[in-house]
Amino acid sequence: MDEHRTPGRGGPPPVREARSGPARLWQWAGPEPGGGLPWRSTLLLAVFVTVGSGFASQGQPDREPLDALGRVLLLAGAALLLLRNRHPVPVVFGVAAATLAYFAAGYAYGPVFLTVAVACYAAIVHGHRYAAWAALGGLWLGNLLIGHWLYRHLPPDGDPAAPWGRELPVAAFVVAILAASELVRVRREQWAQQRAERAAAEKRRADEERLRIARELHDVLAHSISVINVQAGVGLALLDSDPEQARTALTTIKAASKEALGEVRQVLATLRAPGEAPRTPAPGLDRLPELVEQAASTGLTVDAVTEGQPVALPPGADLAAFRIVQEALTNVVRHSASRTARVVIHYTPGRLELRIDDEGPAAAASPGGASAEAGGSGHGLAGMRERAAALGGTIEAGTRPDGGFRVRAVLPVRPKETP
Known part of the structure; x- marks a missing residue:
């Protein structure tokens, strides 16, 4: 394939996929090199969410202060992301449930949404878009129930109903997550299709080249060997009765074989060094x-x-x-x-x-x-x-x-x- 062709060995330089927009923004959320668990990105996200939620709690005094239970829920959602590339569907629902429990406990809004975004992204790019939509939809509906109907029975005590205007940013965030994830999924599918097309084109070119070489070898050898065969028969028949004519036949055999060897060498030289021009004209x-x-x-x-x-x-x-x-x-x-x-x-x-x-x-x-x-x-x-x-x-x-x-x-x- 083009991606694996070595520069300077008869082929163009490797093709690198250009990543931009959401693809570059979410690139860090993919699997670790080598196919292992995404430890580094998950650890970074867990630290950022935990520290950021602590600052968000200080800025929202009307919410419950971030205590041990809140940190456990934050770390539980982040820990599930370790399996996001192997089991994306259970992870996206598990993260959504941990996040919903976090909101039900009355903790402050903040970076906790990032764990949901990463889990949703992983589910969509792995082909489980409906699971991601269902998890996000369930989280949003649960947030509506908590903020507008169940708030009397949940901490913090004396908390009034949430203003409906607050749901607009939440809905916008949900739509943004889905749109970004879908965009990356489409781009990944396009890259995969382009790679497959390049591989197919490369295989087609290789097949055509092999067919061309086979034709050349057949045409050269069939013609020259036919001449050699006829002249060899003439030479054998006249070897005793007409040595001079037999000598002429042997001279023709030598010339035909020399020409055939030259053309075969030209074909084989092209096969060995695909980027070089032939030394003799076709x-x-x-x-x-x-x-x-x-x-x-x-x-x-x-x-x-x-x-x-x-x-x-x-x-x-x-x-x-x-x-x-x-x-x-x-x-x-x-x-x-x-x-x-x-x-x-x-x-x-x-x-x-x-x-x-x-x-x-x-x-x-x-x-x-x-x-x-x-x-x-x-x-x-x-x-x-x-x-x-x-x-x-x-x-x-x-x-x-x-x-x-x-x-x-x-x-x-x-x-x-x-x-």
């Missing part, structure tokens, strides 16, 4: 004469014809066209008894058409011959189709009405832009 239709010469060395006569006004092609289209012609000629050498083939390269505005024909029939040593490739069972035709599809083109391969075999490719292309 082959294109400008190397068509080499294909014709290699085919001639196997005894296949190739008539190459160019129609229309040739244009400089983009590297991807040029490479695809070269590999399609190469694979089609390789199939003629391997699967056809014909010793002649015709290659037509037809340029039209915005389109390149390739036609490779042989007279057939299928070679006796290759049952089904080229028609087997037409059925899609061979890797060569599959590779041609993938190359054409990657450019938005098409491949047609099959037996001609006169008994021969034809491969026809249509590639939509734009002329290569000149600097």
Whole structure:
């Protein structure tokens, strides 16, 4: 994934999630690094709530002074927060109950609301939004009952009914907690989705790269080994009767194997060092004469014809066209008894058409011959189709009405832009 890619090793620097607003404000309330209990944040919150509630009690003389029971209730609510990431639902209800007991005992309003906010946040971001809403709603309703109906039976003695205007700030605080927690939950889901999309894109790019390398290796090896196989047969047959012709066959084998090794090294170098440019340019239709010469060395006569006004092609289209012609000629050498083939390269505005024909029939040593490739069972035709599809083109391969075999490719292309 992008987040784990090492800078300077063929990939961009790691992507860091930008946190702002409520996400940054509540970031400290998350789990401790390593997945343990959130001791540090809970301890900090317990100290702040206990000390702050002491100061709040001094500023509200009409409420009960903060005594041992009040501190126990404050610490109980804070202690429950240790489990907020493992058991968020029981924690949010437990904190709400401890806070309600604190209010019922007549203690001063103050930082005690922070423990409720953190518990609610933890429940919502862990996917228990309805539990958080229910706990907050129960706390608010309990506060209404205590302040407006049960105050006569609860401390402090002689305490009048709470003014209704005081409920507006409490309601605003409840709404603010819910809104902030929901916002953080949505942002976390967005970050998770973005991470998943980046991981999927990275896997897709890796799969495409592996497929590209497999196509390249198949095209290089299939063509070169076919040439080598034919020439080796010629050399063995003429070794005694015509040593000079056998020497020519061995020279062709050496040249073909050297070229194949060079192209394989180029592909493997790209695989080992993904960020580096290839040392040699990718082959294109400008190397068509080499294909014709290699085919001639196997005894296949190739008539190459160019129609229309040739244009400089983009590297991807040029490479695809070269590999399609190469694979089609390789199939003629391997699967056809014909010793002649015709290659037509037809340029039209915005389109390149390739036609490779042989007279057939299928070679006796290759049952089904080229028609087997037409059925899609061979890797060569599959590779041609993938190359054409990657450019938005098409491949047609099959037996001609006169008994021969034809491969026809249509590639939509734009002329290569000149600097």
